[in-house]
Each structure stands twice: as structure tokens, then as C-alpha cells.
Amino acid sequence: MRLKRARSSLKKSKLLTDERPVEAKNRRSLYNNRLISVFKDEPTGHVCIVRSVGGIGDVLMITPAIRQIKERYPLCKVTLALDRHRTRGDIYYELLKNAPFIDDIIDARLVKRKDYNKVVDISSVCMPYERRDLPSRNRIDIFSNSLGFVTLDNPLPFFQLTDDELEFADIFFKEAVQPIGPVIALHTASNDKKRSWDPKQQLAFIRKLKATILGVKFLVFDFNRFLFTKGVPEDMKDYVFDCSTVSVRDMAALINKATLFVGPDSGPMHLAGALRKPAVVVFGAIPPEARINHYESHTAVRMDELGCIGCWYKPCPYNLKCMKFLEADRVLAEVLLRLR
Template sequence: MLNIPKEKISKILVIKLRAIGDVLLSTVVLKNLRHNFPHVKIDFLTEPPSKEIIEGNPYVDELIIFEREKNSLKKFYELRKRKYDLVIDLFCNPRSALLTFITGAKYRVGYAFRGRSYAYNVKLKPRKEVHHNVEFNLDALRALGLEIIDKEIYMPIDENAENFAKKFWNENKLNEKVVVALNPSGTWETKRWRLEKFARLGDEIAKNFKAKILILWGNQNELEDAQKISSMMEIKPIIPPRTNLKQMASILKRCSFMISNDSAPMHIATAVGTPTLGIYGPTNPYAQGPYGEKHLWVRREDLDCIACNLTKCPIGNICMKELSVETVYSAFLKLVEKNKESTGFPF
């Protein structure tokens, strides 16, 4: 462990290029950095899709957007001109390693995966045991001898997003109602539970809890999936209008519960404090699950291939295809029981 001389640090850069959920999980380092370096400039570099995750974060002085298709020597030179003292690469792919190296910072922190060791002079070694991505990110600070005072991820929500969600809530008469959000999206096909099962689950919850069901979506394909789920449900759900990430966060903050595939909206729900049930198959919930004491996850524990991390399944994606509605509903009941005192609803 290196005890970094704090008095020699005046500018810090944190790099986490993508994806949206992973960038959100990396925000755990920011409050801790500010605690250890209360008077230094802290910047954050990410790609455009994650802009809203960092924009408005009180612990970040400047957000730098890196656009891959506009890579140029000029941009690299501009990054070097900023003269950072400490760069922490939490992405550690070949591109982020190069960016870290180019800064010329005195302290360059990163996981020295194959072919990237040259970029870092504070080389991190991943733990042998499986651990959550939040802890993976915090380990970078521990390696510098920094004090960890907080383990919360942070999603900033602005006034416009709050007004959007409040208007949506009022228009749909959702105040004082049990509202359960369902999120059928996922970046990999193998991470997605079947639409017809989401429909059956939604009906079961709507009937038994007199709940209003929201079906979340982001892009056009996800809107079509939401509409398919709606068409299969006996008790019609509510499909919100198009939202940006902050508006989605503000809507989720008002929900009683969230049930979601492993995805960015799932992590956003946990960040705003909504009790969340994650549905898992190829990814590992011990590393990428909903983070925090309020939340639970469910998966097929009987499969040897569970958490295979494959984007294409050679045996028919049975971890998701054969995960029953009854199993997920039973896990939801446990989530309700776990949070019945904090939710304020008489379940």
C-alpha cells in the first residue's frame, strides 16, 4: 500500500469510460476522494452515454466527455496539458490505459491487466475472491492509503427531472399507491428474462398488492417490448413517456419497488434508494448485483453454468428461459418483507 503525500496533489482525474451502470457504481469513489482531498480539483472522464450519471455530482469539479469516434492527437495533448497529479483508471481497458499514460501524472493508478501495465505506476491486483464492483472501485483508493468513509453510489437528480416525475405521478394518480416498476431491458440478450414472464409477474403483483405497474423503457426496441408486455397483461400497466436518465431516476425514486434484469436502470433504482430485485443469469450478482442492504437478487441456483458471463448461450439461455414466475414472485415477497417497515405501506 502506498501512502500518497496528499499535500502534493492538486488535480485528480478519475476515468470510467462506460457502461452506464458501471459508471454509476464507480461514483462511490468520489465522496471518498473529496473527503481525503477537500481542496483539490477532481475531474471525471467518461463517454457520452454516461454524461447524466456524473453531471451534477457535488464531488466533481469538471466532467470531461471522451468521444471515441473523435479521437485525435489534439485531444490527447489537451488532456496532458491539464497536468494532473493523480489519475485513477477504473476502466482499465487498452484505451483508458493509454489515456492514463498520456496524462503524464506522477501517480497513475490502475489494474495492470495484460498489455496495460506500462500505463500505471501504482499497479493494482484484483482480489482472488469474487467481490462487488463497488469494492473493486474502492480498492483503488485503499491502495493509496486513503480513508474510506462512505460506500454509497450517487445519482444526481436535477429540478427539471423532479418536476417531470412529479407531473407524471400526478397525471397518473399514483400518490399514496403501491407502484412497482418492471424493467425488461438489458444490453445482452442473455441477460433478459422473457417478456411473457414479466407480464405474468406484473399481473400477480397488481392483483395481490393492488399495485400500479410501470414498465420502463429507453430506446425504441425497449418501448416495443414494453408494449408487448402490456398487451399480455390482464391489468393494464402504465408505460411512461420517453425519459432521460435523470428523469428515470426521479420516477424510480418515487416507486415502492423495482424488479429488473441486470442493467443500468437497476443500478439507478438502488442509487435512489428504491428496494430492488435483480433477475440474474449469465452475470454474477456477487460482483454486479443491486448494491445495498435493501435489495435482493434471484437466479437459478441449480445450474452449473450460472454466471457464465456469455453474451451468446450455446444451450438456449436456460438460466433465464427456465427461471419461473413463481420463483421470481417468491423472491419479490422476500423483498417486500425485508422492506415493509421502511416503505410505509401496509402490506
């Protein structure tokens, strides 16, 4: 079964998710709700934490605070309510299904306040703080503050691979990749165009790294067909493996097995952070310190010389030049440093 799954991962790509951006409206502002006071009177209380928007990264970035709740109040019960109905393969549940500090994971549409001692909705707590005129704050910290913690004992997101998933990655590498040098896990695009590196530059990066390092190979996660619109180019088929059909957990296993992760500010980047996998991350509109300051394994590459850099969510009047004109050589130089 594991061998079949590993070999089938090279089949024609399908989208990993069917996520759509959702605007958070009519939500309470940050710090309106706190959990900690509940447990002082009711240490066995049942709380529900709601995050009905966002993506893989947000789901992972919530986990440090929830883990700390359970460590401080081990007798309590924690239910996490997520957007489970708009994602293909129920990937948010899949990410956290083996988290020992979460008692239940439900669809955010099914929350009934009467079933809990406290319900805290953190769906819109981040946006008020994500502006260019304010100091950059990591969402890990924003989530933890909104749940009652000033600091975290361990700010690293939770993600735990199973023995089966580790074996899947071993088989895939042995049967398909057959590495003779470093293996780069390349995620091609975020769900947001403002965070996605230009595909021409990505192709140039792949070819230049191949010409520089003997035996380098690439695992490419191109779920939105952003890079390989017509499949892997003929001249790359010997060293580029399209892994866009794998599940979210098998993707994590392959990232974990790879030498280095390269990609934009995205869910897979946060998986690499949770796994402590070295990473080179391409940034533009989003300040790096707002995403990777808790990931000691990660380094950022961006065009700091642009006056508009770090604009957050404002519409771009410059045709996304921070992503379009970020040269392959700049990312290549950082990757070569990390591969030394």
C-alpha cells in the same frame, strides 16, 4: 413545463441510449496507477480519472471512490473523463452533473496528460477479476482499490435528484398513474442479452402480480423494445404505463417514487441502489454479490440449481436457460415478500 413533461412521457417510445459494447484493449492492469501519493506532495493537485467503457452502472459505481478522494483531500481538483460521444442525450454527464465532488466531466477522447498531475485510466480494471474461478468482487470495490483505497467509508453510489425532478414524478403519479396500491418500476432488459429476463416470463409476472394484489400498477422502462415490441397489450393498458420516453434523470425520479424496483443487472438497478429503493433483481451469468452486496435495499433472484450459473462473460452453450427458464412465480414470490 413540468406538467407538459410529465404528460409527454406516455408518448411512443424512443431508445434512451445508443450504447454499443466496447472492448478495452491495451490497457494497464489493475493497481498500476495510484492517486493517493499525488496528494501527499501536492494537496491541491489536479487528477483525471478515465473510464472510457461501460454503462450507467459503471458511472455510478465509480462515484464512491471519487467522493472519498474529495473528502480526504478537499483542496484537490478531480476531472472525470467518460465516453460522452456514443450515448444519446449525454446521459453519463446528466447522471453526475450535480455531483459536488467532481470538478469537471469531459469526453475521454479529449484527455491531455500534460494538463494534470496524474491521469489514472480505470477502463479495464474489472475484467481480470470477473471470472468464475475467482471470488466475486463488486466493481465499487475494484474501482476504489484501483484509486488507492483499501476500504470505503460509504460504498453507496452518488445520485441526487433535484426539486424539479421530484415534482415531475409527483405530477406524473397524480395525472397519469393515479395509484391506489403499490407501483412497480419494471426495467425490462439490460444491454446484454445474457442479463435480460425472458419477455414471456415478464409478461406472466405482470399479469400474476396484478391478479394477486389489488390496485397494483407498473411503470415500465422498455428502452430497447424488448418486452412491448408492438406496444402495451390491450389487457394491460389500465395498469401498465410505458415510460420509455423519459430522460435518465426523470426515470430515476419515477423509480424513486415507485414502491419497488424489479429488473435485471443494469444501470437502472444501480440507480435504485443509489436511491436506496427496495429492489428485486434478476441474475444469471453475473453473481449477485459482485453487483448488489453494497445495496441493502436489494435482493436477488436466480436459478442457483443450475450448474452453469455465474458463468460471467463466456458464450452460453445452453441457450441462456438461466434467463429463459427463470419462472415468473419465483420472481413473484420474492416481490410479494418485499411488498408485505
